[in-house]
Amino acid sequence: MDSIKAPITLLRTNQPDGFDCPGCAWPDKEHRSTFQFCENGAKAVTWEATNKRVTPEFFANNTVSSLLKMSDYELEDMGRLTHPLVYDRATDTFRAVEWDAAFARIGEILRGLSPDQAEFYTSGRASNEAAYLYQLFVREYGTNNFPDCSNMCHEPTSVGLPQSIGIGKGTVSLDDFDSCELIIAIGHNPGTNHPRMMGTLHEAARRGVQIFVFNPLRERALERFADPQSWLEMATFGSTKIASTYYQVDGGGDAAALLGIMKALLAMDAEQGGNVLDHQFIKTHTEGFDAFAAGVQATTWPDIEKASGLRQADLEQVAIAYAKSNATIISYGMGITQHNKGTANVRLIADLLLLRGNFGKPGAGICPLRGHSNVQGNRTVGITEKPSDSFLKQLEDVFGFKPPQNHGHDAVQAMQAMIDGTAKALFCLGGNFAVALPDPEQSFPAMAKLDLSVHIGTKLNRTHLLVAKETYVFPCLGRTELDIQASGQQSITVEDSMSMVHASAGKMTPASEQLRSEPAIVAGIANATLPNSKVSWLELIADYDKIRDLIDKTIPGFEAFNERIRTPGGFRLPLPPTERKWITPTGKAMFSVYGGVKEDADVFGAENVLRLITLRSHDQYNTTIYALDDRYRGVFGRRDVLFMNEDDLAACGLEHGDLVDIETMLPGKQLRLEKITAIAYNIAKGSVGAYYPEANVLIPLDYIDKESGTPSYKSVPVRVERSKSR
16 A cells, blocks of 8 residues: 555544444444554455556456466455456456446346356355345345355354354443453454454453463463553563463363363352352253253263363363352354354353353353454344244335245355256355365365356455356455445445444545445346346445345344444444343253263374364465464464474474375365475364465365354364375
């Protein structure tokens, strides 16, 4: 960016009259400081607002085959797309195409397909307005095939929490962090993935709140943090200790650790005459406690220790601290969800909170850390392959068409349909679909089987280059840019990870006069595809207030949407558990029963089997790689490394710096990653780490959490040996 524009743009980030950061979904403070962005937020903003451009002339001089030899880092670093593009098979290049001609051809192809032959993917960066129009178009078209990025990250939250507490969202606010007495942080690395959370943890630590961290890797930001907005720490090179105690749980051992804490709590409660658990809360607000307690008590300490990698005494100390706390928050990330038992993991966290009534009171609750800036909002406004009957009825009442009733495909199911040849078209509202999914040896070739692929984005990525018989790439406005429609400048809205909905309006001149907004592109395709549509698509684009009026009419919690969104900071959507109301079949919160600790111990404790965890680097956001450094972990200029415990290196007959081959140890799976450098790192014994998405080659497409469909990116059994390749 220009040296003058960059600071002006950054100071508009997450401000009431500015734009929402296109990075993480951590909420904004009510009382704002001078700046409300972090290092990775600055990267996300400047990555989008770059002066670099990728024009039709560039594509005329570079074939798709040659571009496919580049990495995603190299492709995205080339800059912003400037024109709508269509793939020309004769020359193996993309060429510019007129918007209306492209829309007409896409509509023609779609009308020739059965609706369930098309897949409609959504990235978490899409606004509420774009996502709502997208789901409306697709449901009028006739399918619920809505694979989205949540399927690959927090779907266990969306599936597990409704079973436990009646809603698939977190229950805490930023204010709760000001009054909590204990924070348990499990399976996340905020220093890299949601850095603004570090300011919240920093404040809590400085007022004496205990923070217990469970993570296989020692992550620097969870150990100590220097707040860049603290003049004293900056001037004195000081920092604040974050983790009171750091527990290096084994990869895949979270369930065992949680059960160990709860087993200790139940024993303490029995010893102290029922004074540890909140029995009144359990009696009044929950069901299933007896079966849950019996399952926990039947779980043995040897199995818990073997599966978790932690000692009984350590877990008992956590239980003692938890019993003393009157208000506890548990935060978790994809280290909990991206497992073959991710939904069960989420429910165990809810169980632990239920034991002491840590819902519906200040300073307490559950805090899932969503990734992309509006992944939660997309789901709220209808991006789901499993829509509720009530939502479909609202759409029918308001729009006059009968939406499809059957469940559609999630992300893995969509790719499996493409591999099988039953899916014929793929739409991607943002994202890097094929690269984000596991098993590229199956996923990448499947893209070529499609009749049609359509991609909406700001920059080029590898999924765009996996061309179908006909492929279109449409450049869209970014969050930082002015969106001018017929009625004037528009704003969009997003929902953060704490259910606050607020407005976002860019101020920068668009990267090209050819760019269109995401809502405008969706509406243009819908208008061309559905000639007898019940929806006035182009009128909605003229004024986004009209889209919000429709959201108001069809989705509870958005009443008076346009009026409320004009209040600085926006408004919070209803969260019944904060009022101790449970929208479950029984009307109460539900305990769960976990029966797999011995199985976990047997699988992960097997001889010569290590547990692979895929990781993001510090210079990375999802599949977007800003640079090749991972500063906090001491890796620079490369990504071809495997983090290993020193004892595991020795057991494998290896030394720091050796080249190794990694093989997936699952029945019938022969997935390998060869010639990767093993490095000694402070990671739990028995666990190894490699970068995502490069390590996706080791993750079978069907190795998923059966309840949610989420791939097991963070607990794949593997074997590591000295490389045989030359």
